[in-house]
Amino acid sequence: MSIEVRGVSKTFGTFKALDNVSLNFPDGELVALLGPSGCGKTTLLRVIAGLEHADSGRIILDGDDATDKDVRQRRVGFVFQHYALFRHMTVFENIAFGLRVRPRRKRPSEKEIRAKVERLLDLVQLSWVANRFPSQLSGGQRQRIALARALAVEPRVLLLDEPFGALDAKVRKELRRWLRALHDELHISSIFVTHDQEEALEVSDRIVLVNKGRIEQIGKPKEIYEEPATAFAYGFIGPVNEFHGRIEGDYLRIGNERLRHHAEHVKDGQQVVAFVRPHETEIVTDAVSDDGITASINRILGSGAVARVELVANGEARKGRKEFFEVELPETQKASLGLSPGQSVKLRSRRLSIFPEQNGTSAP
Amino acid sequence: MARNIKKRVLPGFGPSLGFTLIYLSLIVLIPLSAVFLKTSTMTPHDFWQAVASPRVVASYKLTFGASLLAACLNAVFGLLLAWGLTRYTFPGRKIVDALIDLPFALPTAVAGIALTAIYAKNGWIGSFLEPHGIDIAFRPAGVLVALIFIGLPFVVRTVQPVLEDLEVEFEEAAASLGANRWQSFQRVVFPTLLPALLTGFALAFARAVGEYGSVIFIAGNIPMVSEITPLIIITKLEQFDYRGATAVAAVMLVISFVMLLVINVLQAWNARRYGRNV
Numbered sequence: 148m149s150i151e152v153r154g155v156s157k158t159f160g161t162f163k164a165l166d167n168v169s170l171n172f173p174d175g176e177l178v179a180l181l182g183p184s185g186c187g188k189t190t191l192l193r194v195i196a197g198l199e200h201a202d203s204g205r206i207i208l209d210g211d212d213a214t215d216k217d218v219r220q221r222r223v224g225f226v227f228q229h230y231a232l233f234r235h236m237t238v239f240e241n242i243a244f245g246l247r248v249r250p251r252r253k254r255p256s257e258k259e260i261r262a263k264v265e266r267l268l269d270l271v272q273l274s275w276v277a278n279r280f281p282s283q284l285s286g287g288q289r290q291r292i293a294l295a296r297a298l299a300v301e302p303r304v305l306l307l308d309e310p311f312g313a314l315d316a317k318v319r320k321e322l323r324r325w326l327r328a329l330h331d332e333l334h335i336s337s338i339f340v341t342h343d344q345e346e347a348l349e350v351s352d353r354i355v356l357v358n359k360g361r362i363e364q365i366g367k368p369k370e371i372y373e374e375p376a377t378a379f380a381y382g383f384i385g386p387v388n389e390f391h392g393r394i395e396g397d398y399l400r401i402g403n404e405r406l407r408h409h410a411e412h413v414k415d416g417q418q419v420v421a422f423v424r425p426h427e428t429e430i431v432t433d434a435v436s437d438d439g440i441t442a443s444i445n446r447i448l449g450s451g452a453v454a455r456v457e458l459v460a461n462g463e464a465r466k467g468r469k470e471f472f473e474v475e476l477p478e479t480q481k482a483s484l485g486l487s488p489g490q491s492v493k494l495r496s497r498r499l500s501i502f503p504e505q506n507g508t509s510a511p
Numbered sequence: 512m513a514r515n516i517k518k519r520v521l522p523g524f525g526p527s528l529g530f531t532l533i534y535l536s537l538i539v540l541i542p543l544s545a546v547f548l549k550t551s552t553m554t555p556h557d558f559w560q561a562v563a564s565p566r567v568v569a570s571y572k573l574t575f576g577a578s579l580l581a582a583c584l585n586a587v588f589g590l591l592l593a594w595g596l597t598r599y600t601f602p603g604r605k606i607v608d609a610l611i612d613l614p615f616a617l618p619t620a621v622a623g624i625a626l627t628a629i630y631a632k633n634g635w636i637g638s639f640l641e642p643h644g645i646d647i648a649f650r651p652a653g654v655l656v657a658l659i660f661i662g663l664p665f666v667v668r669t670v671q672p673v674l675e676d677l678e679v680e681f682e683e684a685a686a687s688l689g690a691n692r693w694q695s696f697q698r699v700v701f702p703t704l705l706p707a708l709l710t711g712f713a714l715a716f717a718r719a720v721g722e723y724g725s726v727i728f729i730a731g732n733i734p735m736v737s738e739i740t741p742l743i744i745i746t747k748l749e750q751f752d753y754r755g756a757t758a759v760a761a762v763m764l765v766i767s768f769v770m771l772l773v774i775n776v777l778q779a780w781n782a783r784r785y786g787r788n789v
Contacts, residue, residue: 198683218686231684235702245688248698300688 155204166360179347182357224297228309232281245300267295307339378502402463408499418504439493549757561755578719581658589666619724649731662715669711
């Protein structure tokens with residue numbers, strides 16, 4: 148089913164959680180709402196669900212205006228970060244809840260309820276916990292039951308609020324693969340909220356990147372990763388090296404050093420912020436030209452075929468920077484360059500992405 | 512034998528159990544067992560005479576009946592009050608919240624006199640009820656009013672923290688699954704509150720059974736009609752009938768204990784049914 152959000156705004160006191168947001172969620176896709184905490188992504192999900200009402204704007208579900216409908220009438224399945232399983236009911240009763248509260252005329256018979264709950268338990272691969280209470284399950288199991296419970300009412304759309312947020316790293320990885328597989332089986336339009344870019348990149352068909360109550364970029368994971376549209380998108384998705392400087396022809400001037408760029412739409416003298424991914428950053432040990440930022444190697448982390456080098460800039464580029472610069476290069480190249488900690492080298496970029504400098508454009 | 516006891520993580524099992532038992536003995540068990548000791552010096556005939564005379568039996572009915580009814584009413588309205596105080600913000604909420612505790616703090620005699628003054632035929636409320644043929648003061652109804660008054664804080668104060676901790680998430684989940692307000696209260700909120708509500712009910716009931724000060728002013732103390740058991744005990748004491756007094760006290764104790772035990776068993780059963788550890 149299609150979900151359309153039209154010009155939705157929502158403020159809490161003086162805080163603008165959503166600022167005139169409009170977007171379309173394509174039918175049958177698994178979409179990630181990605182953004183830093185407090186960016187409004189959960190509010191957007193709750194507004195779509197009807198758990199929160201927007202100050203202005205409309206929510207269109209399946210072509211009909213659902214703005215004034217309450218959550219009960221919207222037929223959305225909602226999965227909470229902390230599961231919100233009913234503690235005093237068994238797993239079976241939790242899943243059956245949505246069927247049992249139906250008006251008498253629409254309520255399935257006890258036999259049908261039983262069959263349906265069993266089918267859902269099979270789907271989430273937990274048929275053996277039917278008679279347990281939620282307190283007797285692990286976090287990952289609870290979240291799967293919560294999902295089964297949401298699916299029991301045959302929702303037109305599935306909304307998941309940080310579904311893996313409360314789980315540990317290993318279970319989280321397993322569960323997100325499982326969610327992907329489940330979605331491929333059911334093809335129900337789903338939106339999940341996450342602040343974890345790796346999760347969004349791995350699980351979703353499409354990512355909606357949200358920042359400060361606005362949409363920064365919408366695209367397939369590959370597009371978002373490879374072609375970030377804004378400075379925020381660059382900084383938020385994936386590891387990145389960030390430089391602040393001024394454009395001087397084909398170079399980015401940083402203090403008394405400069406870095407060659409290949410960007411076209413830039414004006415001379417413009418203050419800019421530039422980004423480059425670690426694997427597109429180069430280490431040069433025998434520089435003759437003045438292209439490049441001098442830096443000292445702090446640490447070399449090698450595991451497998453790719454080595455990661457952490458560096459500290461020596462000059463102006465170091466200013467206001469809390470993190471290290473990071474370079475990824477093949478192990479063989481690292482060996483041939485003969486890198487060692489403490490060594491002074493130059494950093495160059497194969498592909499520098501440049502955005503005009505604004506307040507608040509630095510990477511989070 | 513000590514070697515057979517499994518190693519415990521928490522140290523100090525011996526001292527803490529010892530302390531608990533000694534303290535409980537000094538404060539509760541020894542005084543109460545004195546009641547039974549004194550009673551045991553009576554002949555069965557005297558005992559029966561003391562505890563089963565029609566006037567005393569009428570007082571049991573009033574005391575336990577009114578206490579039970581008061582505890583039930585308190586459970587219902589205490590829950591409503593706790594709900595109002597936790598779910599809504601309104602001007603003066605803090606003051607209302609503080610008012611709830613007043614029945615705890617007020618000397619019971621003061622409460623009794625105040626209630627009597629208000630509910631008597633010439634009192635503020637009594638004068639409105641009188642033309643409609645409703646009499647409260649100096650009747651069993653007066654006993655009930657006094658017992659409701661002193662029992663209310665128990666229910667509110669036990670339910671309130673549970674309600675405050677109950678996250679709206681559960682109700683949101685119920686609503687997203689199609690439950691209406693009533694279904695979500697009945698199936699999700701109420702079962703969560705039930706243990707606390709039962710505790711509050713038991714406390715309010717226990718307090719009401721033993722209540723003396725506030726009741727005797729408003730009850731009128733008419734034998735066979737509005738005389739409570741604690742008053743019978745005092746009357747016997749004033750007539751130097753110590754054995755008779757302890758005999759009635761012993762009967763009260765046994766009935767109270769049985770009722771509280773039943774409530775506790777109910778609690779445990781409820782907890783097990785919902786898979787919680789007892």
